[in-house]
Amino acid sequence: MTAHGTTWNADGRPKLRSDLAVERDGKQFVLHDPHRVGRPVGLSAAGFELAARYFDGDRTLGQIHGELDAEVSLTTLADLARGLDEALLLDSPRFHDRLTTPVRPPSCIGCYDADPDELRAQLAVLFTSPGGPGMPAAGRPVPSDGGRLRAVLLPHMDYARGNVCYGWGFKELVERADATVFVIVATSHYSAHRFTLTRQHFETPLGVVETDRSYVDAIADAYGDGLFDDPFAHAPEHSIELEVVLLQYLYEGRRPIRIVPLLVGSFGDCVEAGTPPREAADVRRMIEALRNAEAASAEKVCYLISGDLAHVGPKFGDRQPVAAPFLKASRAKDEALLARAAAADPDGYFAAIAAEGDARRICGLPPTYLTLQTIRPRSGRVLNYQQYVHPRGHESVSFASMAFEG
Secondary structure (H helix, E strand, O other): OEEOOEEOOOOOOOEEOOOOEEEEEOOEEEEEOOOOOOOOEEEOHHHHHHHHHHOEOOOOHHHHHHHOOOOOOHHHHHHHHHHHHHOOOEOOHHHHHHHHOOEEOOOOEOOEOOOHHHHHHHHHHHHHOOOOOOOOOOOOOOOEOOEOEEEEEEOOOOHHHHHHHHHHHHHHHHHHOOOOEEEEEEEOOOOOOOEEEOOOEEEEOOEEEEEOHHHHHHHHHHHOOOOOOOOOOOOOOHHHHHHHHHHHHHHOOOOOOEEEEEEEOOOHHHHHHOOOHHHOHHHHHHHHHHHHHHHHOOOOEEEEEEOOOOEEOHHHOOOOOOOHHHHHHHHHHHHHHHHHHHOOOHHHHHHHHHHOOOOOOOOOHHHHHHHHHHHOOOEEEEEEEEEEEOOOOOOEEEEEEEEEEO
């Protein structure tokens, strides 16, 4: 059998990926991909021992079969290798093709429906549910009194919990932004790198959204090396994908659009030092790179900030379940934080988070700060704010949508 250049016959040399996690589940051993590229596979104790001991990339299946003195058939070995390869758990051409394919396949099916018609109905609810803003109006975008829409802050919670907060932000975007290029600056949840770009286009059940590769290259040329060093960063990431799905849905039949997908990792070092991120050399370079790329573009550009607010409760390491007094205090802190963002004061926004040592884990800090420093808007407006609270207080995540103009 040949799959993506891998032949699982006697000459194949299977190599189990070295970055996998293993979990015991009864009599089974379950292999997990911490990067969420491959899917979990359960193996018997014998199957796990075979893969862990013999699938090292140095021996063919025929050689492994010989070492086992025919205790295990060649067919069994080939079936094991094939199953692991199809799950993307082998270091094989199939796995590397998945990381480097020109079109990134969706990784969040389940969070949203895979059927296009069902998905459109699911997305419409984000606008039409009680408390929602209604569907965006048809026609040309209209600037507000505050001027041109430069950016929107959006949640990246799953759609069920993010609900109409998505609708408020995206309605503002569609009705006010005249852009054809959308720079999505999003929280990076899986990478240790500060900044990661991709040239991959993004596939959703609604089709393919093109990445503006020339814009991506302009950022990379201005920034320097390192922006493509982590091949895993974008593959499992939801913070860009959930925004892309809604962009595609809303711009169907309106006008062609392209995206620029930029993931931003932790600013924890800046919080610990108490120094504004713009003083870090790499952050300063990225701010200038983004400004230069936009200035060189012949098209109109709008930014999408994909980031949530507080993450609190035992799920995130806090000792006590979240309760009403704590939630009230957390909301007050969120409102103070959003007020600094609305005042177009990125350093004040950062200072408010640093003052509490980022104890509430504001995951939107990196993309929000970076975008506000880059575009320097005149002002911002909060469109919607919510706190999701687990019924038993296990967790709470807060999030907002905002519009930035000027």
